[in-house]
Amino acid sequence: MKRGKKNSDAGDPVINSDTRTGSSELNAMMKPSLSSIKSMGLLLAVLMVASVMFSLSVVLRDPPSDDVVETDAASRVLQIRLHQAIESDGGLSEKKEQLGDFNVVPSFDKESCLSRYEASLYRKESPFKQSSYLDYRLQRYEDLHRRCGPFTTSYNLTLDKLKSGDGSDGEVSGCRYVIWLNSNGELGNRMLGLASAFLYALLTNRVLLVELGLDMADLFCEPFPNTSWFLPLEFPLNSLFNEQSLLRNSGNPMVAYRHVVRDSSDQQKLFFCEESQVLLETPWLILKADSFFLPSLFSVSSFKQELQKLFPEKETAFHFLGQYLFHPTNVVWGLITRYYHAYLARADQRIGIYIGVSESGNDQFQHSINQILACGTRHKLLPEVDKQRHLPSSQVLNRKSTAVFISSSSPGYFESIRDVYWENPTVMGEIISFHKPSHKDYQKTPRNMESKRAWAEIYLLSCSDVLVVTSSWYSLVEVAHGLGGLKPWVLNKAENGTAHEPYCVRARSIEPCSQASLFHGCKD
Numbered sequence: 001m002k003r004g005k006k007n008s009d010a011g012d013p014v015i016n017s018d019t020r021t022g023s024s025e026l027n028a029m030m031k032p033s034l035s036s037i038k039s040m041g042l043l044l045a046v047l048m049v050a051s052v053m054f055s056l057s058v059v060l061r062d063p064p065s066d067d068v069v070e071t072d073a074a075s076r077v078l079q080i081r082l083h084q085a086i087e088s089d090g091g092l093s094e095k096k097e098q099l100g101d102f103n104v105v106p107s108f109d110k111e112s113c114l115s116r117y118e119a120s121l122y123r124k125e126s127p128f129k130q131s132s133y134l135d136y137r138l139q140r141y142e143d144l145h146r147r148c149g150p151f152t153t154s155y156n157l158t159l160d161k162l163k164s165g166d167g168s169d170g171e172v173s174g175c176r177y178v179i180w181l182n183s184n185g186e187l188g189n190r191m192l193g194l195a196s197a198f199l200y201a202l203l204t205n206r207v208l209l210v211e212l213g214l215d216m217a218d219l220f221c222e223p224f225p226n227t228s229w230f231l232p233l234e235f236p237l238n239s240l241f242n243e244q245s246l247l248r249n250s251g252n253p254m255v256a257y258r259h260v261v262r263d264s265s266d267q268q269k270l271f272f273c274e275e276s277q278v279l280l281e282t283p284w285l286i287l288k289a290d291s292f293f294l295p296s297l298f299s300v301s302s303f304k305q306e307l308q309k310l311f312p313e314k315e316t317a318f319h320f321l322g323q324y325l326f327h328p329t330n331v332v333w334g335l336i337t338r339y340y341h342a343y344l345a346r347a348d349q350r351i352g353i354y355i356g357v358s359e360s361g362n363d364q365f366q367h368s369i370n371q372i373l374a375c376g377t378r379h380k381l382l383p384e385v386d387k388q389r390h391l392p393s394s395q396v397l398n399r400k401s402t403a404v405f406i407s408s409s410s411p412g413y414f415e416s417i418r419d420v421y422w423e424n425p426t427v428m429g430e431i432i433s434f435h436k437p438s439h440k441d442y443q444k445t446p447r448n449m450e451s452k453r454a455w456a457e458i459y460l461l462s463c464s465d466v467l468v469v470t471s472s473w474y475s476l477v478e479v480a481h482g483l484g485g486l487k488p489w490v491l492n493k494a495e496n497g498t499a500h501e502p503y504c505v506r507a508r509s510i511e512p513c514s515q516a517s518l519f520h521g522c523k524d
């Protein structure tokens with residue numbers, strides 16, 4: 001329903017030159033008409049009652065078990081829902097209620113981060129349901145972050161202790177931190193590492209602080225209300241520590257350093273063992289992590305029970321955490337929404353194709369294209385072309401339109417696939433259009449715009465109805481299908497240079513998985 005609405009707008013797509021215009025269009029679209037206000041009110045009442053009933057049933061079904069946490073959680077959720085149902089902001093929250101999205105905290109300034117409020121207009125509704133326990137834990141995390149965040153009394157106190165290296169009664173403030181070091185590496189890897197670090201913080205009741213790096217503030221909105229997740233620039237990281245001294249163990253009892261990378265040594269793998277977790281009680285933990293270590297947390301036995309409650313469906317961990325953490329800034333949101341409205345919005349179906357193969361050699365190139373087209377038509381993702389009869393264009397049996405969004409590092413693929421559908425009619429006369437956002441001519445693109453465009457591309461891929469990828473081993477692809485809750489079709493390698501069955505297979509999980517089983521080797 002939410003996406004169908006846009007198609008009814010028959011006018012030509014307009015590329016707005018600024019984000020604000022785009023947003024007011026959306027607002028106008030969402031504003032309830034006078035006649036619908038009554039039914040909205042009725043719906044709201046029904047929803048409120050339903051929400052109370054639901055929450056009550058949660059309370060009744062789960063009697064307080066080991067502690068008061070459960071009951072607390074349920075009543076908390078109830079409070080939040082009632083609060084949201086009552087506070088209305090021009091139709092938006094009604095829409096949110098309809099969408100069943102209770103995850104929006106009202107204390108954000110909407111204008112400062114539009115994507116937080118408008119994401120559901122572009123992305124398919126998640127096929128999964130977030131557990132109410134995760135809702136509750138995120139709320140509690142936000143409270144903690146507000147209390148311990150940069151420049152709070154508690155933060156200042158803990159920082160003073162760090163500077164003096166004074167480990168005595170180290171936890172007077174009750175605040176412990178995990179600092180995620182920014183490698184400024186590939187965006188997809190950074191997002192996977194950061195989401196993992198956040199889950200680690202959530203599990204250990206630490207506050208996540210993010211090293212700003214070159215572009216983080218340009219890419220992502222603040223995810224937590226009324227505080228900041230950025231490590232203040234004044235933090236004495238560089239003056240007090242460098243990597244060597246950290247690795248050697250600084251001798252400062254207030255700080256520990258861990259480096260979690262894909263090829264980390266055995267000693268570093270032990271980060272995920274029970275014993276090393278017990279040792280990591282320092283108020284400051286500095287973490288260098290540029291890979292998806294989230295699945296490894298599931299192997300730490302003291303986290304298992306909590307993780308089970310947070311994510312009853314294990315494969316949804318990145319999906320929910322990523323959607324919670326990663327909101328494009330208004331500048332990036334402008335790139336995403338302008339592109340979407342101009343090229344993708346009016347199609348009945350959107351297909352994302354990621355081609356991570358370089359154009360090495362003519363044969364290889366043609367095989368990849370054949371394989372993609374064979375996969376697409378075999379699974380009815382792309383319409384079949386009629387190479388014999390050349391039907392005149394008036395004979396259209398199927399008005400369905402498809403927009404294909406191709407993300408690839410070499411423009412040749414895009415042009416060849418598009419030309420197949422330009423030079424030949426489709427069998428049923430379906431309309432298909434091809435779009436490719438970036439040419440990755442990075443010599444000419446300022447580094448800053450490069451990562452913004454990469455983020456926009458990831459986001460647009462995540463808004464597809466269907467995703468086809470040459471391989472699932474690209475972090476960019478993993479983030480896209482994880483955020484979008486999509487199981488991509490993954491091409492099989494063309495053997496001996498010929499396309500052959502099965503051309504592609506459906507991935508088993510929406511979760512990034514290429515790096516899933518890298519960390520092991522605990523004693524038990």
Ligand SMILES: *[C@@H]1O[C@H](CO)[C@@H](O)[C@H](O)[C@H]1NC(C)=O
Nearest residue numbers: 105106107108146225226227
């Ligand atoms: C956040 O700050 C705003 C004003 O700056 C305030 O109205 C709101 O109540 C605060 N929210 C929370 C949860 O502290």
Ligand SMILES: *[C@@H]1O[C@H](CO)[C@@H](O)[C@H](O)[C@H]1NC(C)=O
Nearest residue numbers: 150151152153154155156157
């Ligand atoms: C914490 O320290 C900073 C500067 O060191 C100061 O500006 C800020 O006011 C302090 N916060 C509190 C709550 O005292």
Ligand SMILES: *[C@@H]1O[C@H](CO)[C@@H](O)[C@H](O)[C@H]1NC(C)=O
Nearest residue numbers: 494495496497498499500501
């Ligand atoms: C590819 O070639 C090898 C040896 O040349 C052959 O054994 C294999 O069956 C071929 N595969 C296909 C799919 O044709």
